[in-house]
Amino acid sequence: MSSSQKNLKLTRRQYFFIIIQTQIGVGILALPFDLHTAAKQDGWISLIIAWMLLNIILVFLWMLAKKYPEKDYFKIQEFVLTRWVGKTVSALYVIYFSSVGILILLLYSRMISLWVLPNTPYWVLSFMMITISVYIVCCDLITIARIYTMFSALLIFLASLIIYSVKDSKLMYLLPIASNGWGGIITGVDKGIISFLGFLVTLVIYSKVEGSPKDKLKTILYAQFTVFLFYLCIVLVTFTFFSTKEMALVSEPVLYMLKSYQFPIVARIDLFFISIWMVFVATTLSSFLYMAGLGLRRMVNTQQNKWVVFSVGCLFFISSLFIGFDLTKLDRFQTYVVHGGYIFAVGIPLLILLISLFRKNRNKEKTT
Amino acid sequence: MGFFRDLFQREQRTDRRIADESPEPQEPSTRNLSKNIDYILYALKRTEDLKVRILKKGDAALLYFEPLVDQEKVQASIFTPIEIGKVDSIHEIPNAKETRNLEEAVNSLLRGHAIYIEDDNRRISQFNVTSVFNRNVDEPANEKVVRGAHDGFVENIMVNINLVRKRIEHRDLKVKFYRVGKKTNTNLAILYMEGIADPEVILKMEERIKSIDADKVQSPGYIEEFIEDSAWSPFPQMLNTERPDRVVANLMEGRVALFTEGSPTSLIAPSTFFMFYQAPDDYNTRWYTGTFIRLIRLASFLIAIGLPALYIAIVSFHFEVIPDDLIAPIKSSINEIAYPPVFEALVMVVIIELIRESGIRLPSPVGQTIGIVGGLVIGDAVVRAGLVSNVMVIVIALTAISSFVVPSNELSTTLRLLTFPLIGLSATLGFVGLIFGFLFIAVHLTKLESFGVPYFAPIAPLRLTDLKDTFVRLPIFMLKTRPKDAHPLNDKAIEDSRKWKKNEQQSKKP
Numbered sequence: 001m002s003s004s005q006k007n008l009k010l011t012r013r014q015y016f017f018i019i020i021q022t023q024i025g026v027g028i029l030a031l032p033f034d035l036h037t038a039a040k041q042d043g044w045i046s047l048i049i050a051w052m053l054l055n056i057i058l059v060f061l062w063m064l065a066k067k068y069p070e071k072d073y074f075k076i077q078e079f080v081l082t083r084w085v086g087k088t089v090s091a092l093y094v095i096y097f098s099s100v101g102i103l104i105l106l107l108y109s110r111m112i113s114l115w116v117l118p119n120t121p122y123w124v125l126s127f128m129m130i131t132i133s134v135y136i137v138c139c140d141l142i143t144i145a146r147i148y149t150m151f152s153a154l155l156i157f158l159a160s161l162i163i164y165s166v167k168d169s170k171l172m173y174l175l176p177i178a179s180n181g182w183g184g185i186i187t188g189v190d191k192g193i194i195s196f197l198g199f200l201v202t203l204v205i206y207s208k209v210e211g212s213p214k215d216k217l218k219t220i221l222y223a224q225f226t227v228f229l230f231y232l233c234i235v236l237v238t239f240t241f242f243s244t245k246e247m248a249l250v251s252e253p254v255l256y257m258l259k260s261y262q263f264p265i266v267a268r269i270d271l272f273f274i275s276i277w278m279v280f281v282a283t284t285l286s287s288f289l290y291m292a293g294l295g296l297r298r299m300v301n302t303q304q305n306k307w308v309v310f311s312v313g314c315l316f317f318i319s320s321l322f323i324g325f326d327l328t329k330l331d332r333f334q335t336y337v338v339h340g341g342y343i344f345a346v347g348i349p350l351l352i353l354l355i356s357l358f359r360k361n362r363n364k365e366k367t368t
Numbered sequence: 369m370g371f372f373r374d375l376f377q378r379e380q381r382t383d384r385r386i387a388d389e390s391p392e393p394q395e396p397s398t399r400n401l402s403k404n405i406d407y408i409l410y411a412l413k414r415t416e417d418l419k420v421r422i423l424k425k426g427d428a429a430l431l432y433f434e435p436l437v438d439q440e441k442v443q444a445s446i447f448t449p450i451e452i453g454k455v456d457s458i459h460e461i462p463n464a465k466e467t468r469n470l471e472e473a474v475n476s477l478l479r480g481h482a483i484y485i486e487d488d489n490r491r492i493s494q495f496n497v498t499s500v501f502n503r504n505v506d507e508p509a510n511e512k513v514v515r516g517a518h519d520g521f522v523e524n525i526m527v528n529i530n531l532v533r534k535r536i537e538h539r540d541l542k543v544k545f546y547r548v549g550k551k552t553n554t555n556l557a558i559l560y561m562e563g564i565a566d567p568e569v570i571l572k573m574e575e576r577i578k579s580i581d582a583d584k585v586q587s588p589g590y591i592e593e594f595i596e597d598s599a600w601s602p603f604p605q606m607l608n609t610e611r612p613d614r615v616v617a618n619l620m621e622g623r624v625a626l627f628t629e630g631s632p633t634s635l636i637a638p639s640t641f642f643m644f645y646q647a648p649d650d651y652n653t654r655w656y657t658g659t660f661i662r663l664i665r666l667a668s669f670l671i672a673i674g675l676p677a678l679y680i681a682i683v684s685f686h687f688e689v690i691p692d693d694l695i696a697p698i699k700s701s702i703n704e705i706a707y708p709p710v711f712e713a714l715v716m717v718v719i720i721e722l723i724r725e726s727g728i729r730l731p732s733p734v735g736q737t738i739g740i741v742g743g744l745v746i747g748d749a750v751v752r753a754g755l756v757s758n759v760m761v762i763v764i765a766l767t768a769i770s771s772f773v774v775p776s777n778e779l780s781t782t783l784r785l786l787t788f789p790l791i792g793l794s795a796t797l798g799f800v801g802l803i804f805g806f807l808f809i810a811v812h813l814t815k816l817e818s819f820g821v822p823y824f825a826p827i828a829p830l831r832l833t834d835l836k837d838t839f840v841r842l843p844i845f846m847l848k849t850r851p852k853d854a855h856p857l858n859d860k861a862i863e864d865s866r867k868w869k870k871n872e873q874q875s876k877k878p
Binding site for chain 2: 263
């Protein structure tokens, strides 16, 4: 890589697409089903509430990042929490990012095994996926951003397939609104926030993006809104396509919906959808691989990107082999990781923000 | 530095050396003629085509390589002035280049010069009497165009630079010469537009050329592998062309062209993937046509690498993708075949490659016959014999044709090669494998760089304004800025060239 490109900062457009590509991933196939199990036909209200809450969290994350514009998230931890505590927290983050990565690998492989290749062993599918992710990540962030921007064109393809299905939607299925009480909707909010969990990437790579803090916040919120719109579109279309009773039976409503269509040139559009979806899984996995690798690099203070990424990739692959297609283990693992997300993506950053506010005050007192 | 040297050593002005070689070894000539001749003969290993003509009754000698020298030129530039009586001695002839260094004399002998030495005199006169054989500047056979210029580069580097200079009559066109290859001593030139081309790219180019350390540099293919960024990539990172107009267009975009003596091919760097899909024809037709043809060409890329793989994935994994009406005909054509689709595809691809390769080397009438026998007869017989299904023949034929659509031969071979891994992937994992294959190619293209410039621009990094000359070809007066990928110093390529329209409308108003 040439010297002139090495220090290039990401443009805000690239930042936008990194956020989108990190968030839209494995979850989109099962999102409507998850929301539906929690909140029945009111799942879309949960999604809206989740998005609104998320905006508040994002503003807090942005405040933290804005205070240390030159430092990435791991350096902030070291700075605010002192060296060794910071390193320990970074290590926890590496473990968290790795578990998310492993979870993505497991969920993706299960989905492919269910829908496309029932006889292929687990390790083949996950090996292919981890190889491509390591290949994407073992270069500079700017190249990753370029790759993500390029692949975002495929989002149009996914969106148009979903919007095509609007022609058969029946708004009747959304009624009655909030008939089951607000309890279900609140549990739905939990599922909704989980679907956005990649948002931590905004904080991790914040310092590598050019532009003023205000512009960056706008980019973050726009990206979030785009993701939200895409999710809402999927949820509304599937909720109006299947009746409330049907929804409880179809675990991947998007695919079942597309399966029912046949164009004159091709049939079984769900196969094309799932193929394109794989690209988004690869980008999401790559983001988590990148973040885990970055954390590890900061922990051991090395610039050797390639070897770190390669070893983290191997770790993903080998540890995911212990679970494989085992459904009970997978479910338990999923609950742990998903709820760990609240601690790592919301709890710890807010704690660091609080401490940093406190420290700043103390510093001010010292100077005055 | 040259300026200061001129300032302080004004008297000793020497001829400007065009290639900045390492300092030549010095061997001062002596006053003894036979010693001088012995030294030269020894240096040239007493080769027998070195002619030594003794003149002035043994007091002087004229040396030259007989095969390298044009006898008529020797007559005209050395003997005629003496015969006419314009000068008294051969040393006085004005078009001679003088030296007192025997090593330089040896080198100029090798370049095809004749040297003249006298007894009792240290001066050595060198005469340029090289014989040159040039073919005509014909249109290159592998880059024909329908409309547009029909000349092409030849094997002589000076003629090639002449063709470029004739097209860019501007002081900013700069030529730099280098000598590469320790034994072949090949002349190499780079051309660029000062003030448009990125100095960083030029620096990189110079550094890489200077680091070439080999006995033999035969063709641009050698140099390409010495100086390209990723030698392990299947994609060519420098554009090869034999067309002056293509070189000129790229120079004006701020790229660097590289010529070598003895080859009509010039290399252009930094190049991008989409440059391989731009042909001079695009700019000579209406822009609608240009756009249409370019889209067809880019579609040919996808067909050439992906169609056989897609077909194999569908027939061996995802039969349900085919709509109901088509299932019966396709299924019936495949059912008769004993072999799996992968095997069919590989057999057909190999047959097509064999036909192509045998057709190239043979004289053209025989080559055509082979093409017809191979293509039609084998294709038909293979289907009748039940070895390969007829749909597969269609698929492979389409793939082969598509791979020839690319206006660049190197990329075309790359495409045919990329078909194989994709066939393998889709035969083992179906659509999943195919997507992985395409992902790998896309990621690889994005990571690739040519002289520090992203190879897949303007898609990655995305630059919407540069798409105007990538997938489409907008009218030329709208291509106002140069593409950003080569980092041109000066963005503006075309000012408002249709002001006459505004003028006309204004004059109509009153």
